[in-house]
Amino acid sequence: MVQKLGVLTETASQTGGPYVHIGCIPSFAGLPGVYPEDLGLSPMSDGAKGEVITITGSIHDGTGWAMRDAMFESWQADGAGRYPGQPGADPAVSGFCRFAADKDSGAFTLRTIKPGAVRGHDGRMMAPHISIWIVARGINIGLHTRIYFADEDNSADPLLARIEQRPRVETLMARPVGPGAYRFDIRLQGPGETVFLDI
Amino acid sequence: MTETGRLIPRRRDAHPVPYDPDYKTTMTRSPNLPLLSMESTPSEETGPRFGHGLIGALDNNLIVNFSKGAAPAIGERIRVHGRVVDENARPVPHTLVEVWQANAGGRYRHVRDTYFAPLDPNFGGCGRTLTDENGYYEFLTIRPGAYPWPNRGNDWRPMHIHFSLFGHSFGQRLITQAYFEGDPLIARCPIAATVKDRGQLDQLVAPLDMAASRPMDYLAYRFDIVLRGRRQTMFENKPEGM
Ligand SMILES: [Fe+2]
Numbered sequence: 001m002v003q004k005l006g007v008l009t010e011t012a013s014q015t016g017g018p019y020v021h022i023g024c025i026p027s028f029a030g031l032p033g034v035y036p037e038d039l040g041l042s043p044m045s046d047g048a049k050g051e052v053i054t055i056t057g058s059i060h061d062g063t064g065w066a067m068r069d070a071m072f073e074s075w076q077a078d079g080a081g082r083y084p085g086q087p088g089a090d091p092a093v094s095g096f097c098r099f100a101a102d103k104d105s106g107a108f109t110l111r112t113i114k115p116g117a118v119r120g121h122d123g124r125m126m127a128p129h130i131s132i133w134i135v136a137r138g139i140n141i142g143l144h145t146r147i148y149f150a151d152e153d154n155s156a157d158p159l160l161a162r163i164e165q166r167p168r169v170e171t172l173m174a175r176p177v178g179p180g181a182y183r184f185d186i187r188l189q190g191p192g193e194t195v196f197l198d199i
Numbered sequence: 200m201t202e203t204g205r206l207i208p209r210r211r212d213a214h215p216v217p218y219d220p221d222y223k224t225t226m227t228r229s230p231n232l233p234l235l236s237m238e239s240t241p242s243e244e245t246g247p248r249f250g251h252g253l254i255g256a257l258d259n260n261l262i263v264n265f266s267k268g269a270a271p272a273i274g275e276r277i278r279v280h281g282r283v284v285d286e287n288a289r290p291v292p293h294t295l296v297e298v299w300q301a302n303a304g305g306r307y308r309h310v311r312d313t314y315f316a317p318l319d320p321n322f323g324g325c326g327r328t329l330t331d332e333n334g335y336y337e338f339l340t341i342r343p344g345a346y347p348w349p350n351r352g353n354d355w356r357p358m359h360i361h362f363s364l365f366g367h368s369f370g371q372r373l374i375t376q377a378y379f380e381g382d383p384l385i386a387r388c389p390i391a392a393t394v395k396d397r398g399q400l401d402q403l404v405a406p407l408d409m410a411a412s413r414p415m416d417y418l419a420y421r422f423d424i425v426l427r428g429r430r431q432t433m434f435e436n437k438p439e440g441m
Binding site for chain 2: 006007008009010011012013014015016017018019020021022023024026029030031033034035036039040061062063065067069073075077083084085086094095096103118119120121126129131133135136137138139140141142143144146158159162163188189190193194195196197198199
């Protein structure tokens with residue numbers, strides 16, 4: 001016998017299911033009025049410093065179908081690369097947003113401040129990115145990924161450098177499609193499958 | 200140190216398998232390629248915080264929060280309570296816990312739920328609360344009904360409450376489901392069965408907690424939750440080589 005480790009095991013995930021909106025964004029589920037407003041309506045408020053951008057896209061299952069029932073959460077630094085709560089962080093940036101695939105078209109939109117580069121533990125800079133977490137029916141444990149920006153210098157980003165198959169880096173790039181506008185599509189399976197993270 | 204350490208890597212074998220033919224939708228919604236494994240960074244070690252100002256007085260009482268106290272929801276009154284701790288067995292204080300569930304007849308108040316069990320005019324089906332300084336939370340609600348769902352020929356979900364947890368960092372984010380002790384549908388549920396580790400599945404089943412129930416009022420069920428912890432060490436608070 002050996003000493004007993006006092007370490008617990010994380011509770012097992014379960015799918016958010018088709019009605020995840022009821023708990024997280026009830027107005028989207030057709031259930032307004034329980035709370036004053038849905039949580040995470042916007043990751044910023046008026047006066048946030050930096051460039052306001054809009055990211056639109058869809059999330060596709062393995063057949064190519066744009067899913068209508070996915071819910072997303074985003075978490076990001078402010079325009080200067082500081083996370084909310086860190087010293088000097090922009091008080092107008094909450095950094096957190098919840099949004100959903102449209103129930104008719106599957107399209108999603110995230111309107112936010114373009115984040116700044118963030119310093120990692122080893123002192124290396126991470127290129128500007130937004131962390132994304134995805135839940136839906138058929139997803140048994142929430143999927144983490146990141147949105148980077150094709151018009152930024154991503155050459156020294158430590159996470160992107162870890163991707164062996166270089167073409168797959170492109171799956172994490174939001175593409176400029178107009179002034180302040182980006183396109184970011186997510187593919188759960190098959191050709192162009194998005195890089196998901198165990199992080 | 201608790202708030203700055205690296206997150207302990209997820210034990211994927213403690214979680215459901217992403218791909219399970221018995222839960223058909225997973226077949227087209229699970230990544231085929233390996234996840235990119237990497238140590239956590241400040242992007243995962245920070246996360247949204249929510250204050251008490253967010254939480255309304257009725258938010259954790261699903262029996263009355265939809266009718267604003269005007270009339271109680273129909274169903275067996277139950278209290279669901281427990282503690283949120285991390286893998287180091289430390290409480291996770293002041294963190295948001297959100298729940299959602301079907302009504303007593305197994306129907307969700309959602310634009311997409313078309314099951315013909317009736318809606319309860321006094322039941323919405325969502326609630327939220329913050330854990331206290333010891334990681335403790337509680338909800339008052341009604342026992343959710345089992346419901347059928349389109350999967351294999353005749354699949355039914357056991358009674359369950361969906362739980363959403365934040366912890367204190369984005370990498371701790373977790374959604375799970377609480378089942379109820381003694382429900383014979385648990386063993387027949389392909390969603391519960393995506394958790395292959397029997398001990399881990401058992402941890403999703405809330406035991407009846409008579410000591411926490413109130414005579415002539417409600418039964419109680421206990422549901423404790425463990426979130427990812429952080430590696431506790433003094434060795435990595437400075438850059439490599441310094
Ligand atoms: Fe459910």
